[in-house]
Amino acid sequence: xxxxxxxxxxxxxxxxxxxxxxxxxxxxxxxxxxxxxxxxxxxxxxxxxxxxxxxxxxxxxxxxxxxxxxxxxxxxxxxxxxxxxxxxxxxxxxxxxxxxxxxxxxxxxxx
Amino acid sequence: xxxxxxxxxxxxxxxxxxxxxxxxxxxxxxxxxxxxxxxxxxxxxxxxxxxxxxxxxxxxxxxxxxxxxxxxxxxxxxxxxxxxxxxxxxxxxxxxxxxxxxxxxxxxxxxx
Numbered sequence: 001x002x003x004x005x006x007x008x009x010x011x012x013x014x015x016x017x018x019x020x021x022x023x024x025x026x027x028x029x030x031x032x033x034x035x036x037x038x039x040x041x042x043x044x045x046x047x048x049x050x051x052x053x054x055x056x057x058x059x060x061x062x063x064x065x066x067x068x069x070x071x072x073x074x075x076x077x078x079x080x081x082x083x084x085x086x087x088x089x090x091x092x093x094x095x096x097x098x099x100x101x102x103x104x105x106x107x108x109x110x111x
Numbered sequence: 112x113x114x115x116x117x118x119x120x121x122x123x124x125x126x127x128x129x130x131x132x133x134x135x136x137x138x139x140x141x142x143x144x145x146x147x148x149x150x151x152x153x154x155x156x157x158x159x160x161x162x163x164x165x166x167x168x169x170x171x172x173x174x175x176x177x178x179x180x181x182x183x184x185x186x187x188x189x190x191x192x193x194x195x196x197x198x199x200x201x202x203x204x205x206x207x208x209x210x211x212x213x214x215x216x217x218x219x220x221x222x223x
Contacts, residue, residue, distance in 0.1 A: 006153075032210065043202065044154070087197040089153060096209025097142060098167050101154040 004092050006102025014110050019077045021105045023090035026071070030092040031075050033066060034099075039086045040069045047088075048075070080109045113137070115215035117203050123221045124193055132188045132218045135162045136205030143186050144212060145178055154202065161209070162184065193222045 003026040013019050025033075034049035050057045050064045050073065057064050061080075066073040073092075077084055087106050093099040116135045124130050136143050145157040156170040160180040171177070175193075180186040190197055200219050204212035 041219070043216055045214070046211045059185070091154075093209075096206065097159055097161055098156060099144065099159075099212070100156055101146075103153040110209070 002030075002092070002098075002100045004090060004100045004102040006090050006105060008105060009103065010059040010106045010108075010111065012108040013080050015080060015082060017080055019080055019084070019107055019109075021075045021088055021090065022072065023074070023092075023102050024070075024072050025100070027092065027094070027100075028071065029094050030071075032093045032096045033064070034091050035062075035075050036089045036091065036101075037086045038104075039090065044089060051077075066110075077107075080107075082109050082111050085109045097103060112120075115203060115205050115213050117215040117218050118218065119218060121219045121221075123223065125223050126195060127192055129189065129191045130193055130220065132190075132201050132203075132220070134186045134188070134203030134215060135203075136184065136186070137207075137213055138184075140205035140207050140213075141183070142206045142209055142212075145188050146202045146204070147172075147184070147199045148202055148217070149199045157188070157201075161188070172220075179189055190220075193220075195222050198222045 006023045031052040036044035037047045038044040063076045087104045090102040118133045144159040146154040160166045175191045178188045185193045200217040202217045203215045206212045
């Protein structure tokens with residue numbers, strides 16, 4: 001069945017450094033790849049998404065890249081701040097409906 | 112406007128009992144999703160509804176789990192004969208025709 005692998009499971013960086021989270025997916029029909037941020041005790045919230053006809057998308061300090069051939073996509077956060085500390089989930093879906101999430105990456109940003 | 116709401120926020124039940132979890136999506140959202148999140152784990156897809164189409168139930172873990180969506184709005188997730196491994200947070204989300212999903216606060220289910 002469909003599967004999304006996410007690495008690393010935990011990531012600790014110094015404030016101001018960059019953080020990179022990587023995901024791979026198994027269903028080649030997937031065409032929509034959102035990233036969600038979940039702060040402790042809160043609900044997940046969309047931070048950025050990318051569709052399969054685009055290779056890269058950027059929004060201020062966050063960017064996502066997609067390699068459809070390799071079925072890889074990555075989240076890049078630059079100039080990390082303590083408030084970036086949270087669990088980040090990647091996901092893959094076909095048309096935005098059935099959505100398979102990765103296991104999550106717990107990001108710690110040390111001040 | 113109002114976001115996605117879920118009730119109850121917490122539910123404690125005894126093994127073998129049935130439970131019903133409710134989700135009120137954002138008004139006008141055509142798609143509704145249910146996920147399960149075990150402690151410190153990711154989001155496990157359970158089921159989604161889109162408009163009047165047949166729901167995609169491929170993520171339901173067993174025939175003890177079922178869900179319905181009445182009138183294209185409110186949804187109920189039912190777990191029959193609950194087991195301890197069913198303990199988790201059950202999250203509902205809705206979206207306007209797919210893409211960005213807006214999540215509810217979740218229902219924390221504890222099966223004793």
